[in-house]
Amino acid sequence: MGKTIVILVDNKRRDLRGAALIAHHLQRMGANVFLEPLEAYRAVLPAYRPDLIVFNHLLASHLANYSGRLREIGVKVAVLPNESLLYNPDVMRFNSRRYNDNVHLDVYCCWNEIQRQCVLQNGYDPKTTRVEVVGNPKFDFYFPPWNQPYKEPAGNHARPRILLCTNFCLANYKETPREVADKLFDIWRKHIPAYRDYWGAIEANHRSRARLLEFLMAILKANRYEVILRPHPGEHFPFYENWIRQLEPELKTHLHFAPDGPIYPLILNCDLEISCETCTTALESWLCGKPTMELVFERHPMFYHKEVVGLNVECETPESLVSEIERQLANPSQPEFRAAREQHI
Incomplete structure (x- = not known):
């Protein structure tokens, strides 16, 4: 049976279609994927009993602390930012930081190499957190075949x-x-x-x-x-x-x-x-x-x-x-x- 993954959607106007495309790819790989609003981050745990929850950030105390709780019960945690075109290096470092020592993150998906370096400089250990450059999945809609419904x-x-x-x-x-x-x-x-x-x-x-x-x-x-x-x-x-x-x-x-x-x-x-x-x-x-x-x-x-x-x-x-x-x-x-x-x- 495939793993269960929940993707939390922050802004429906901006992020929903990109999340749906990721879900499509994951489902083709055999996963069971569910999209829910970010506000439901606690409710998805009893509702789906997921193996992995994907957040758009862990930069708030309630999310950071909850990631630690998820680690305790064996639920994997990933972050895929929805806004990472950040030219100010101070902003990039701040938005890539560890909020506190209780933050747990298994996978950090970065838009670019600059962000990946900031994540590592901010104390995420590559031995425990996989940090990968994946680009912006939403940009796939500008290329075939995903652009065809819109042209x-x-x-x-x-x-x-x-x-x-x-x-x-x-x-x-x-x-x-x-x-x-x-x-x-x-x-x-x-x-x-x-x-x-x-x-x-x-x-x-x-x-x-x-x-x-x-x-x-x-x-x-x-x-x-x-x-x-x-x-x-x-x-x-x-x-x-x-x-x-x-x-x-x-x-x-x-x-x-x-x-x-x-x-x-x-x-x-x-x-x-x-x-x-x-x-x-x-x-x-x-x-x-x-x-x-x-x-x-x-x-x-x-x-x-x-x-x-x-x-x-x-x-x-x-x-x-x-x-x-x-x-x-x-x-x-x-x-x-x-x-x-x-x-x-």
């Missing part, structure tokens, strides 16, 4: 399709009680120098989100494109919904707000992807051979990283955006970036 026939849209991906997850903390942000950043600010002025980062993110609407308006007023607006799963969607609701009807005709559903078909079927400073969606678009642009705001170090400077076409003003879009659509292969992007990936 539309060529020429399926009359206008060039622009995918605008936003990434302003901290902006709404400016509009909530200060203590909410204080609690969120309480531990990060103590260990990550770039996060000490977290309120400054929140204010910058809030201003940048407002500035984003000027860029978006420039695209809509050009009346040349089909525009898909995709917020990060961690953003406050009503901000965009309220803004769209107030638009003149003619400006909404070719605008599609897409907060739900998988990102894969949006990237696979766009003609140009535009992200906001550093975002994983740009890298995902490279994998699909899509041209990319990045909107530049305040170059705050929490959001703008030198490691990706020169890998995308940057645009700093709404006034120059449409002409730059036209240039990139005319030369979508962006050959000047190809070698550097391949090296980065």
Whole structure:
């Protein structure tokens, strides 16, 4: 009889399909696999009596302590992070740390070699914890055969399709009680120098989100494109919904707000992807051979990283955006970036 494995899913919008693909492969190997929300981490033990539980992290005291309990009763523990595109080395080290001495981990699956080295430097013993680089399983959906359900026939849209991906997850903390942000950043600010002025980062993110609407308006007023607006799963969607609701009807005709559903078909079927400073969606678009642009705001170090400077076409003003879009659509292969992007990936 096959082993029983439970994969805990943190964010359903972002992580469910990737977890399902992993489950598919494991089931073909003979395992019995169940997907459950992360919040059910205790309930899955009596429900399934698993041999292995896969977490997305063990960086909270309740999860760290529970992993020790699982060791005592013979249940294996694995971690597969859902966010590991981390360019700040302090953030990478902090997110790869052992939370306390009670943490037990049998397998740590890393996105890249940099993360693997951080995991080992943070005290995980390779004699007791298998540390492997597996990449990001979600990226498999950009390649055959897993991309086939998401790909539309060529020429399926009359206008060039622009995918605008936003990434302003901290902006709404400016509009909530200060203590909410204080609690969120309480531990990060103590260990990550770039996060000490977290309120400054929140204010910058809030201003940048407002500035984003000027860029978006420039695209809509050009009346040349089909525009898909995709917020990060961690953003406050009503901000965009309220803004769209107030638009003149003619400006909404070719605008599609897409907060739900998988990102894969949006990237696979766009003609140009535009992200906001550093975002994983740009890298995902490279994998699909899509041209990319990045909107530049305040170059705050929490959001703008030198490691990706020169890998995308940057645009700093709404006034120059449409002409730059036209240039990139005319030369979508962006050959000047190809070698550097391949090296980065």
